[in-house]
Every structure is written in C-alpha cells, then in structure tokens.
Amino acid sequence: MKPAPFQYHAPRSLQEAVAILAQVAPADGRVLAGGQSLVPIMAFRLARPSHLVDINGIEALARLAVENGKLCIGACVRHAAFERPVVEGPLGRLLAMVVRHIAHSPIRARGTFCGSIAHADPASEWCALVAALDGEIVATSVRGARVIAAGQFFAGIMATALAEDEVLTEVRLPLLAPDTRCGFYEFNRRAGDFALAMAVVHFRLVEGRMFKPRVAIGGAETHPRRVAAAEAALAANAPSPRVFADAAARAARDVEPLEDAQTNAQYRRELVVAVTRRALEAAL
Numbered sequence: 001m002k003p004a005p006f007q008y009h010a011p012r013s014l015q016e017a018v019a020i021l022a023q024v025a026p027a028d029g030r031v032l033a034g035g036q037s038l039v040p041i042m043a044f045r046l047a048r049p050s051h052l053v054d055i056n057g058i059e060a061l062a063r064l065a066v067e068n069g070k071l072c073i074g075a076c077v078r079h080a081a082f083e084r085p086v087v088e089g090p091l092g093r094l095l096a097m098v099v100r101h102i103a104h105s106p107i108r109a110r111g112t113f114c115g116s117i118a119h120a121d122p123a124s125e126w127c128a129l130v131a132a133l134d135g136e137i138v139a140t141s142v143r144g145a146r147v148i149a150a151g152q153f154f155a156g157i158m159a160t161a162l163a164e165d166e167v168l169t170e171v172r173l174p175l176l177a178p179d180t181r182c183g184f185y186e187f188n189r190r191a192g193d194f195a196l197a198m199a200v201v202h203f204r205l206v207e208g209r210m211f212k213p214r215v216a217i218g219g220a221e222t223h224p225r226r227v228a229a230a231e232a233a234l235a236a237n238a239p240s241p242r243v244f245a246d247a248a249a250r251a252a253r254d255v256e257p258l259e260d261a262q263t264n265a266q267y268r269r270e271l272v273v274a275v276t277r278r279a280l281e282a283a284l
C-alpha cells in the first residue's frame with residue numbers, strides 16, 4: 001500500500017522545525033527521522049499523519065559528543081554509528097554490543113538512536129539501555145528545552161512524556177567508570193526480530209562486591225524499566241550463581257508480562273529469568 005497523502009516540510013534549523021511542528025502537531029503532524037518505523041506504518045495506513053517534519057537536514061542534530069561526563073547523542077545520529085565504540089571504555093563497548101541486535105544493516109544505516117527512544121517500542125534495545133543507564137532525554141519546542149529523566153520518560157506501549165509539538169533533540173548517557181561491568185542478553189525467535197525479552201545490566205566491583213548494580217528489563221512489559229527488586233538482590237553481594245539466580249527470579253516476579261497469541265505471561269516470566277541471569281553472567 002501507499003501512504004495516505006501528507007504535506008512534507010524540510011526545515012534547515014531546529015528553530016524552524018519546532019515552529020512548523022507547533023503549527024502542524026494538532027493536525028497529526030509528526031517528526032520524520034530515519035523513517036524505519038514511521039514509513040512502514042504509514043505504508044500500512046496504520047498512521048496517516050497529515051504533515052511530516054523531516055529533521056534530517058538539520059546539521060546540528062547530527063552531533064555525537066562527550067560533554068560534562070556524558071555522551072550526547074543528537075536526533076540524527078544513526079544506529080550504525082555505534083557499531084564501533086564511539087567512546088573509550090565500557091559505555092562505548094556496551095553500545096557496540098547492543099547495536100548488533102537491532103534489526104538489520106540497512107535499517108541500522110538509516111534509523112536513529114533518538115527515533116527509537118521517541119517511538120518507544122516495548123522491545124527497543126536502545127530504550128532498555130537508556131533505562132539501565134538512567135539516561136536523560138532532551139525535548140525541545142517553541143517553549144524551549146526541557147530534560148526528562150529516563151525513569152519518567154517511558155509511559156507505556158509507544159507512549160512517552162514527549163508532547164506532540166516537541167522534538168526529541170538529544171539523549172545523554174553517563175560515561176561509565178572504567179571498571180564497570182556491563183552485560184546484555186536478549187531472546188528473539190529469529191535474528192533481527194524484535195526481542196521477546198531482554199536485560200541490560202551493569203555494576204562495579206568494589207572489594208569483590210557489586211556496587212550500584214543496575215538491571216533493566218525490556219521487551220517483556222509495556223515499556224522498559226529498571227527493576228529495583230533485582231538490583232537489591234545484587235547490591236553489596238559478591239557475584240555468584242546463587243546471587244544471580246536470586247536477582248533473576250526477583251526480576252521475573254516483579255514484571256507484569258505482555259501476552260500475545262504466541263506468548264503467555266508464564267513463558268515471558270521464564271524468559272526474564274533467563275535473560276537476566278545470562279546478562280549478569282556476561283557482565284562478569
């Protein structure tokens with residue numbers, strides 16, 4: 001199918017983009033980034049935006065830089081940018097480890113990191129990573145810019161704290177201490193498919209005990225989030241199979257699993273046990 005008719009806008013600056021969006025958002029005007037989610041759903045006529053505001057011509061949004069101890073990822077930075085570490089240390093390696101699981105090479109060449117965050121698919125790898133790292137999301141509109149913490153950003157299946165006239169301009173991720181251990185594990189039926197469950201974990205080892213452990217689960221619920229019960233099971237403990245199994249069991253008990261025709265809640269809980277334990281083992 002072909003998309004329903006729409007008016008195309010190609011602003012050259014952020015100021016211009018937010019001004020257009022302020023006008024067209026009430027008539028279902030939307031931002032177009034990589035188009036790897038929006039264009040297919042338009043083609044199926046599951047979305048019929050009347051205006052598209054294409055941000056790809058805004059040079060300032062292609063920024064990928066380290067500032068004040070944070071990696072700043074502009075709205076036009078593609079998934080593929082992370083295939084090689086973009087910063088030294090654990091953060092660059094974690095991003096490179098995770099990106100391989102997103103779709104396929106042509107999609108990674110065009111889709112954007114920030115587009116994934118704005119789209120907020122429950123099974124988005126970047127959304128789970130941003131949750132695990134307590135990232136910050138910068139939203140800009142004609143009213144100015146505001147910073148939203150990851151914990152307050154994801155609100156449900158493809159639902160976020162972004163207002164309809166806001167452009168997600170940047171995501172900021174904290175650089176991780178050199179001794180941070182990071183792990184990622186996801187389960188999907190075929191390579192490149194959206195995952196049924198995934199875990200992103202990180203912790204530091206101080207005198208052999210886990211310090212500030214973080215466990216985020218994606219794919220299993222309406223939106224990715226940190227699971228405090230699993231983190232509490234790890235904190236101040238030495239890593240061991242028993243401690244990892246306990247954290248994984250607590251994560252599974254805590255989630256409210258999505259169900260569909262092929263997947264019931266019990267199956268998804270069992271997947272959460274497996275992905276959490278394997279991500280922790282990978283981190284170690």
Ligand SMILES: Cc1cc2nc3c(=O)[nH]c(=O)nc-3n(C[C@H](O)[C@H](O)[C@H](O)COP(=O)(O)OP(=O)(O)OC[C@H]3O[C@@H](n4cnc5c(N)ncnc54)[C@H](O)[C@@H]3O)c2cc1C
Pocket residue numbers: 030031032033034035036037038039040075101102103104107110111112113114115116118119121123124125126166167168169192193194195
């Ligand atoms: C076959 C296939 C497999 C895929 N597999 C995976 C996968 O395994 N894991 C995964 O995470 N993703 C997957 N994707 C989705 C892909 O990662 C998309 O690139 C991503 O979800 C959206 O990024 P985009 O830049 O393409 O956004 P677009 O498609 O341009 O936009 C998506 C939505 O977000 C909004 N939006 C985008 N950018 C902004 C912004 N800066 N500010 C405000 N709103 C914005 C748009 O208005 C739109 O509603 C897959 C896609 C396909 C087609």
